[in-house]
Amino acid sequence: MEIKQVTLHTRSEEAKQHSKKDGVLTAALVCRRVSNLRSVGTGLQCLYHHLCLPSQDLSDVSVLCNYVHLQKLQLPHNKIKDLSCVSHMPYLVILDASHNDISSFFGFQPPKNLKEVNFSHNRMTNMKDLSAFSSLRHLDLGYNSFSEIGGLEQCCKLTNLSLEHNKISRVGGLDRLPLTHLCLRGNQLERVEGLDNLKSLQVLDLSLNRITTLSGLQNLHVLGSINLERNLISEIQECKHVHDLSLLRDLNLLGNPVQEQPDYRLAVIFLLQHLTVLDKEKVTAEEKVSSVNKYDPPLDVVAARDHMTHLVYHLMQPQVLYDSTMPSADSPYAMLVLTGPQGCGKRDLAHRLCQELSEYFAYGTCHTTRGPYVGEENGIDYHFVSEEDFQNMIHMGQFVQTVQYGGHSYGLSRDAIEDVAKEGLACCVHMELEGVLSLKNSYFEPRYILLIPTQVEKYLGHLKSRGVYSAAQMDAAMSRVELYADTNRQRLGFFDNVIPCDDCEEAFQTLRHIVKEYLVEEQEEGENNNRGSPDNTSTGHKPEEKPLSPPPSRSGSGRLAAHSATALDPSDLSYRNYFNKIQAELRPPKSATELASIRRREQLVREAIVGKSPGIYSQLFKSSAQTAPSSLQNPGAHCSEDSSSNESRASSALTVPSSAGGFSSSVQPLDMSVLGHTLEALKGESPGAPHPDTDLLALAVSPSSDRRPGSNVKPILPPIPSGRKTPASPSPAPSPGPSPKTKAVEEGGDEGGEG
Template sequence: MEVKQVTLHKRSGEVKQHSKKDGVLTAEVVSSCMSNLGRVGTGLQHLYHHLSLPSHDLSDISVLCNYVHLQKLELPHNKIKDLSCVSHMPYLVILDASHNDISSFFGFQPPKNLKEVNLSHNRMTKMKDLSAYSSLSHLDLGYNCLSEISGLEQCCKLTHLSLEHNRISRISGLDSPVLLTHLCLRGNQLKRIEGLENLKSLQVLDLSLNRITSLSGLQNLHLLGSINLEKNLISEIQECKHIHDLFLLRDLNLLGNSVQEQPDYRLAVVFLLQHLTVLDQDKVTAEEKVASVNKYDPPLDVLAARDHMTHLVYQLMQPQVLYDSTMPSADSPYPMLVLTGPQGCGKRELAHRLCQELSDYFAYGISHTTRGPYSREVHGIDYHFINEEDFQNMIHMGKFIQTMQYGGHSYGLTRDAIEDVAREGLACCVHMELEGVFSLKNTYFEPRYILLIPIQVEKYMGHLKSHGLYTPAQLDMTKSRIELYANTNRQRLGFFDNVIPCDDWEEAYQTLRHVVKEYLLLEEEGENNNRGSLDNTSTGNDPEEKPASPPLSRSGSGTLASHSATALDPSDPSYRNYFTKIHAELSPQKSPAELASIRRREQLVREAVVGKIPGVYSQLFKSPAQTAASSLQKPNTHLSEDNSNSDESRASSALTVPSSATGLSGSVEPLDMSVQGHTLEALKGQTPEAHCPGTDQLAVAVSPSSDRRPGYDIKPILPPIPAGRKTPASPSPAPSPRPSPNTAVDAEGNVDREG
């Protein structure tokens, strides 16, 4: 057996050498390379159906005319010039004649079942009509000398076409193959993408190694999932807008293009094509998609958070002072009214009119802007008009509470604008766009937000056009923002305290006036009687439950007061009950989990105010000398725990703790005697011996430290004192727990000094 096998191997080697020598294919070689035994169509005989003869240096394969039952013929890497033998193979399905010397385009009679043909790496120069090849589905004509695409009009089953590395300079002749899913035109001379409009089924497109400068021409190919444009001449990121609507596109390759040199190229492309999963052969991560959106089209929440962080950091870098708009406790934030709505809705005019009519309660907060004044706008009344450089300088000086960009201009509300109103004991009324509202909601201010929105869009647009101040692009953007405001109101329940249609300004103002008077408790007696039944059905039965935002009324010295006979005191339970009912009417129903969360947050605020939780700034600048002060707070802490339901103890305790809204002064300031009065009141019931150690500790806490390291000589500024905000002229000379002979202490523990 071994001798016979060696003999057979020698014979096959001799046959192969013989065929290589003269390039003529013989029957012996054919018989040795046949495979895939199967039946003939009649089912009475068995024959081989596959023939593979790669790299045999064949030039003459005429012997194959006798093999009429072949279904698959592979003849790659030979020297074949003539394929006429294929005409005698009616059952042929797959033909591979790549890497040969064939110059005639399909020089054989068409087998009716021929589906896959590979004629790449040959010498063909012109395509001919292939209408007779109705079953053709895969055609590879790469690495030839073809200059145009033709003859495929009747190939209705063609799905894969490769014409890579030819001399094609223009895409044409692809109007009819509607089922084409894969097209490769790699390595040609294309400068534009054209002629692909009818390929609605195209899924994979390879246009690499060309001279393409634009992606225009791909916008209607909605089934495209992969595009390869490696090593072309694409230089602008904006070209990706042409394929922005191809929602099935997952793989894009732009390697070797000058566009990759653009700053933030990858994030920009990922932002324009959010559905991509692979870019330049690298996987697109979820983090990249989020970063791209936050960079180029951040949500209003992200913009507002950045804006708030910027202003907070710059404010902390400035000398810290006590503001008139800082209220003594978390239960009574400074009252503000914010009117918001799309541009030109009348919010500025309504704000001015409201402040004029209710001048005993409101004053207009003047914002800053970098745009020029419109008609009848006055500097210092409607806006402070400044240039961009001054605006940026004010940001770096920590002047602003919130800023925003709109229409290419900057707008901002300064702390001084609110302070100018707060010094007069009035509530501040301002107007701003939606971006400013999102930013202001990050601050500790809790304004009433009223949305003014046009219902009749055409009337609103006509009003804007009548001004003659806006370009068509600005009008389109303004119109689109109406839906932005409406969506915000629909999707964020309770985001606005009230929504008022503003198609008729007089009617809108009357509605606004009525709503504001309800906030101020200025309703007529008849209206109060009519509301009695509504108040009885209110859900606000819990005396401990507080409204989400405070009423627009203040009491006491330098504060707002109602025209009613008796102003409600914030410590009065009816004060809380009334606004709990109003809040229940204006706000959506909260779930038990939300209510529990609100109560936990309120409890944390109370603990921070009364000293159970140290303030943020005191922790940052904590010194060894201040540790003694913590021991002083312990008796007050226990006392406040035992009397947590007492409004009087909460009010007095709040004045002994630094406000979280204020900063730190750079030097030791005299201690307010009124605070010692509150301390005395809080320590009632203890022995006189207990007073002296506590007072000594307080004196040590505020005295200059011997250690001169930075921050060790800084004392927290106390919050404002409601009773006149008076400050003693000089500190107490001795840390005595008892008041001096010139000091009088009233029943509530407040201290009043003579002179």
Template sequence: MLTLSPHIFTYGVLFHKSPLNPFLSLPGMLQDQLEGVLDEDTVAEGLHKLGRSASGTKYVYLNLSLSGRELSDINILSRYVHLQKLELSYNKINDLSCVSQMPYLLQLNASNNDLTTYFDFKPPKNLKEVDFSYNQIPKMQDLSAYHALTKLLLDFNNIAEIKGLEKCHSLTHLSLSHNRLTAIGGLENLPLKILNLSSNLLEKITGLDSLKTLRNLDLSNNKITSLEGLEEHDLLEVINLENNQIAELGELEYIQDLPLLRVLNLLQNPVQLHHYSSSFFFSPKLWKQVDAVNKYDPPPEVVAANDHMTQIMYGMLQPQRIFDSTLPSLDAPYPMLVLVGPLACGKRELTHRICRQFNNFFRFGPCHTTRAAYFGEENRLDYYFVSQEAFDKMLSTGKFIATFKYSGYSYGLGRDTVESIAREGLATCVHLEIEGVRSLKNTYFKPRYILVVPMNKQKYEGHLRRTGLFSRLEILEAVSRVDMYIKISQDFPGYFDAVVNTDELDEAFTELRFLIKAYLGLEPPAVSDTSQDLNSKAGTGTVSRHILLLLSVKHSNLFVTRIKIWD
């Protein structure tokens, strides 16, 4: 049950204001003694975004903005335990120890202050975005405790070495421009998509080999002389090398095979043509080759992007409405659970068992397909089996969220399927091949993906043969795809949120059940009385019209906050 704190509309957090203000009880105190000290009235001015607390039982102010107030002492904020977003930019702060008392903090902006260290506080468990730009930080700290960190800005500091990020397995955006870096290091196997190292002292591009998810790279205003080190970054789209020391056009050979590169900035470089012809890189013949590849043998990502564009185009042609899967908060997308794996690996059976055991939380969402039903499959229970004509008609009327093709047949996750489940206040659980995952990752949905894959290929092949459903070629292809799934999981950390071995289905389900219970908070290792009461109420009985499941997963570390929303 949601309650309103009697103090909440005065100060926006759960604390009691003392009737005696210690600052007012000292007669004759000079005003300059209070300069820079944060008081409750100033806090009240900056509080905004009234919402539910993380426990879901109280209304609290979630955001606090105190930018540009010349603050130097903010210790009073240790009382504000429910804050999720804290803005402290443009002040004179040199101590952030109060953040240790904010376990639910998600975003922190402490740029333009007087900090000489960072993360010098007890880590909030789900802290995602941090900005420490424009401070006086001389070196980086060990951030092993910050598993959920996705964005870290350290521009305009005095940092000479990148370190301490090895365990930041969620970090996708890192910016260290205007520092004193002389080499690139300490970034091994991070899932970075955006990396800004501009305005440093770099001379070579090294240390980027393992950043296979990198999409946007800014190395402008350095002393780089070669593009060596940029090759084999197949997802790289933007490279900014403005104002460096690149003198040979032949350096472009290192990046000419990057399939998605669309922006290359070489302004203010001493590039000399010599005997090279610019046509070797900008040749119309090259672009024709790219067009031909994308048309006749497109990479999987291009196929998924085209499928997504098709859904968007046809969806925009339909009457627009607010979907049942649209939740009140932009920070909390509609919850979906996707089991991913090769053909007949057990993902269908596991999906059904999950939905049966956790029927107060999940409902199975069958996909539409143009293939015929296998022995034992039922229409509307396992799939919606439709003709190609009916599938194309649904496609052209915007009925699908995501579509893909596998083994010559079309598959699609229907919009009405997901919306009907959302109307019941439940999360959607589906199973897909990797082609469907690539398409679904382009949508605004943010599912949790669990890879279910057989590790014993010989046993898996025997299972496929015993079913009597597949040809020899289909079996060979399915077995070969096992290595592909495992390679994707290894090469792209975070692409799947967990991996489960399906050699033994009962053991696989036991592991899945443990993961799901961790998702739902049904078996936490240690909880307070309030949390126990909330879990006991939410784990039994009838589910209210909407249940919002905020599932935060990273490999085997699973965290969950469950919030009930009234009818």
């Protein structure tokens, strides 16, 4: 009995080996591999419905014709050529016959519920009509030899299609399919076509092809992932074709020539701001911000960069106290800025205002790299310079602000403002919005008036009538009108006043009324009050007319305002008290950063006046020693002179490295109030009387300190600007002495606003 059992076992093993050798699937092998028992019919019968036979070297699976209840059949990595047995499986849902030798395309009767088919890595060459497979959803035909796509038009439920690594050179036959995932990796495609009607496509794999452009993808509005690895895309601008795909999150351009472009990653991130993954790497928030700041920075960022650039270059140059420097470090230059879109008339209005109110305003001529228009004169309308000269002026720290507009550079120089300020006048300039933002970052505090068109058609007609603007320039100017309007709406108080400029004459009369009523007349009224004051009559000094910087606009009115004051000695305590009181009343509260900046600038001016100099740049400003004049050997005699006399305001250019003030901790700021008290005390005593504060005064005034080479040179204060004198208020004759001054190269710039 034992011998019989051994014999049967041996025969079974031999049969198994024989069946495997011949590649014929047997019922015994099926019984061992079938799985997933389920109830069928009325629930009283149970059948196995999952059969998996990978890597069995099978070539004949005809025995499966008897297994009609199979729902999932997996036969990968065999040598099967015929799958006709599937025709007997009406309940089959999933079929995996990958990595076989099948050459017939769907060579079986369609099971009505067949949903997923994998025929990858076979020997198929032609696609046939699959309209009978109405339930098909997932179809994998990768690694075959298909040269074209066809027969899928009626597969109305097909959502996933893979045709990777075939010989397809043209995409077609996919119209109106509900595809969400399409893989065409490793084919011979040279362009994207035939995908316009795939409105549901979400994931597209076009890697390992010969595609040179992204044109053809612009209408796939729900596309979220595109794989274009190892293609022939060479230009970053190709990304513009998918710019409007708002759901695109993943883009892969690895292995394309475009990656050799400078700043490739930031450029792509800028063009496709909604990306979260680029080239299989996560896009960070920092990269998105950097890309925007690099290629299309907000106006505030542009202004901040412009201000930092000119500030740094300016601090690298020897610092100069000009003849026109205000009597206090807290006093800004008097400036009026007209701004508005290109061609709104701001330049003409600025010129006309300076002509009619020449006793108060002078035009600040700017620099530009563009050529002159018809009727423009060099040195009057602009300083026309080359791009090379313009860049040299930037590097020399000569500009207050610059902008790029219309492909040209415009800039406002310090000398343009100084040339006006040294005459005691307010500087009137015009510029674009970018220049206004940059100027607001500086220590200048102009009043800003916005000139804006309210009738678009009339504004466009005016641009056309000038005959100097191209169609692109006019379109750009029209688009910026709304930019100015939005700025005025969103930033309350950004402009001190807004004037419609549809009619040039009406706009000028409004501008003249605003300036004359709220700047000039109030100033003259203040001067008349000063003339009748007891202080003026008792001292015998005639009041001087000097337009000061207009304070911020009045609450809720947005109108210009100003105050005038008699030019006083900066060491006079009464002047400082008056000035600080006026500033506190009229100026808005400053932040801690602004106050710290003001204190630093004031400290630098005081150090320059008393002859102190930070040690960090002392070797850069050596000068030959000179003997101090005798007038400074006796501080008491010097202080007893009238502080308002012309001799005390002799002109001189005082060069100090004020940019180093922030780096020196050894220099202490001079308290002007202490100096003022000392001066007042000394005026009331006899020259020979001793005073306990005499040493302090001598230390403050005497330039004989050995802190720097040449410190024994007499520091001569620059004159206090007195402005142009009216006939009713003549001023004393100026001092006959020489008035040396440091004058930089002529510069300036309007931000493209060609009035």
